[in-house]
Each structure stands twice: as structure tokens, then as C-alpha cells.
Amino acid sequence: MRRSLITLVVFTSIILIGVIVNSLTGVIWFALAAIIALSALFIYHGLVNIPSNPPHCGVVTFFGKRTDEVLDEGIRFLPLNKIIFDVIPINVTRINFDVPKDTFITLDNASIQVDMSIIFSPDTKNLKSFLNSGGEKGVKSILKDIASERIRTWIRSNNEGPQDWEEAVSANGEAKAILAKTLLGENISEINSLIPTATLIKYFSNPKIEPNKIEEAKWGKSWEKLEKKFREELNPEEVLALSESVKELREVVEELSQGKGNHSISSLGIIIHRLNLSEISPAGNTKEAADEQAKEELQKRGEQLELNHIKDMVDMLTKNIEGLTSEQALELIQTERGKISKNIDEKKINLSSETVNSVKMLLNIFGNSGGGK
Numbered sequence: 001m002r003r004s005l006i007t008l009v010v011f012t013s014i015i016l017i018g019v020i021v022n023s024l025t026g027v028i029w030f031a032l033a034a035i036i037a038l039s040a041l042f043i044y045h046g047l048v049n050i051p052s053n054p055p056h057c058g059v060v061t062f063f064g065k066r067t068d069e070v071l072d073e074g075i076r077f078l079p080l081n082k083i084i085f086d087v088i089p090i091n092v093t094r095i096n097f098d099v100p101k102d103t104f105i106t107l108d109n110a111s112i113q114v115d116m117s118i119i120f121s122p123d124t125k126n127l128k129s130f131l132n133s134g135g136e137k138g139v140k141s142i143l144k145d146i147a148s149e150r151i152r153t154w155i156r157s158n159n160e161g162p163q164d165w166e167e168a169v170s171a172n173g174e175a176k177a178i179l180a181k182t183l184l185g186e187n188i189s190e191i192n193s194l195i196p197t198a199t200l201i202k203y204f205s206n207p208k209i210e211p212n213k214i215e216e217a218k219w220g221k222s223w224e225k226l227e228k229k230f231r232e233e234l235n236p237e238e239v240l241a242l243s244e245s246v247k248e249l250r251e252v253v254e255e256l257s258q259g260k261g262n263h264s265i266s267s268l269g270i271i272i273h274r275l276n277l278s279e280i281s282p283a284g285n286t287k288e289a290a291d292e293q294a295k296e297e298l299q300k301r302g303e304q305l306e307l308n309h310i311k312d313m314v315d316m317l318t319k320n321i322e323g324l325t326s327e328q329a330l331e332l333i334q335t336e337r338g339k340i341s342k343n344i345d346e347k348k349i350n351l352s353s354e355t356v357n358s359v360k361m362l363l364n365i366f367g368n369s370g371g372g373k
Helices: 002-025 026-045 129-130 135-155 166-170 174-183 198-205 214-218 225-232 235-259 284-320 326-336 351-366
Strands: 046-049 056-062 065-069 074-077 085-091 097-099 103-104 111-122 263-265 271-281
Touching: 002 026, 026 046, 026 174, 046 085, 056 129, 065 129, 085 129, 097 135, 103 135, 111 135, 111 166, 129 135, 135 174, 166 271, 174 198, 174 235, 174 271, 198 214, 198 235, 214 225, 235 271, 284 326
Parallel strands: none
Antiparallel strands: 046 074, 056 065, 056 085, 097 111, 103 111, 111 271, 263 271
């Protein structure tokens, strides 16, 4: 409206100037030339190019003050550009923000880190709030603070968080839901319950997710105490409504995981498209302890596999060679595999050469068919 009014005033003024020139000179061509020249200068000076690659939008300012008017990409006209009106160009492409890692301390005083990324874009319908939040740099800082604080609160909570670091590293889905609810609270139906959201997500999952130790003590090993609370305090319709609210949250989390989200945060002037927690992992001394534990578990599994293989070979030998005892078979196997410094042909084993050769042949066949040394 203001742009149209100013444009009308300027063109009216140009025509008046033409009339004055004509009255002073008496030559109408001078007046027309003045009108055309001033009009062309006015139009040319008001042309503004809003870039389209990458896509931009422009927030219009009036005497330096931001307005709610937004110009789309392309050639646009601003009367008296740089004098009365101006434009602030804003890149509206999607921004992939890898949230800087923070270290969080779990209830068992272990250190963990969360790999998290957020894809967002400026909301073209709310660019004023985007600028008020500090633009891209400011929004990233705010998102980091919100995400870190919520994760920290969840990790340290006796009510809803994991009991130890091992539960934390396997609670990726819960953490994502908690964070989505915090960021998008205004766009998600309120979960009207004092019961922690993480607990409700587990209970209403299909199939139900087992409670952690803290939840088990409070709500029962199979959620029986929680179900009793529902029966005593809620009617079936209220339980169903609670279930639907949790289901909506899960659907939002699924959309965000796939990058299909389109949820606005009006206070920041952005739209969230994707929320990803790629990994919750131990850090520092906790990581070293976890690596050592994993190494020991791997070694134990390897040793168990080896023992099972030797047992299979002992069973195979005693079954195929008449008179061979389990002890003799084990000694022969260990000798052949180099575990005992003895030659398999030594008479101490007290077997005939034919038996020894049969043993060698069977061990060779067994090894090549899937056993191995």
C-alpha cells in the first residue's frame, strides 16, 4: 500500500514538473522529454534483483525499519530504493546444521556424546523473526543451546532418563522423541500427562518396549503399575486420547528422521525438515572402558567358538575311529594344531600308524570343510 502510494505521488510530481517546464519554455516536447526521462530514472532506480540461485527472499525496510513485507526472487520494484525503501536479502535454502558435540554425564557418572544434526530453512512467512533471532548464525546457536540443555536434562533425570551409559547409547529413539517434543511443542498436540514422555513412548509402542530399571521399580516389570494407574485415574477414552497424542509424536519423529518434516518454529522464524541423532556413544574414559569391554567380549566369543570346534572334532574322531578315547582325540587334535610341542607320530600316544594316518586325514577333511585351525 505504501509503495503504491509513494509511486503515485512520484509520478504525479513528475507530471507537474513537465507542466512547469512546458509553461516556462512553451515547448511541449521539452516537457514530454522531461517527464519520460524522470520516469525512466525513477523506474530504473527502483528495480531490485532478488537472487534465485541460490534462492533468496527479501525483507522490505521502510526508512530502515523492517516490515512484514517479503519479496520473492526475481526483478522487483521498490520506489525510491535506498532512500525510503530498501531490501534485506535472505538465503532461504535448507541449512544442514551439524550440532557441535557436547559431553553429557549419565546417572552412573559416565561420559557420553551425541551426534546430532538438524536441517532447517528460514520460514518465508516469518522472516522477521528469523532476523530477530540473529539470522542463520543466531538460530544455530539457539538450536544448539535448546538441544544440549534438553538432552542434558533427560540424561540426568531419575524420572525419565536412562539409568546408565549403556542404556543411554541404546536410547536413540527416545532421545529423538524428547528433543522433537521440545523443539516443536507448539506444533504437536499436548501430551496431557504428568507421566514422562519417554515412559509413555515405551508403553504405547507396538510391541511395548521394556522399562529400564528405574521405570521397572516405579511402573512394574511389565508396566502393570502404570496400567493400574491408568485404570484408577483415567477412563478408556482418556487413555485412548493419550495414546493418540503419543502416536502423533512418533509420526512426527518418523517424518523428521526421513527429512520429510515441515514444522515451523515461529519464535525462530524457521521450518524444521530433519532431526537426526545418528549416534549416542561413550566418550573419554568411558569410551576406553567400553572398547576394552567389547574387546574382551569378542575374545570370549572367539574362545567359545574354538572350544566348540575342538569338541566337534573330538566327537568326529571318536565316532569314526574305533577304540579312540576322547582324551587321545583331544591330544591328537592339539598336537596336529601345534598347541602341544609333540609329533603326532610319537609312540607315546600309543596308536598304530594306520590310526594316526586316519586321524590326520580326518582332521584335514574336517578343517577344509569349515573347521580350520
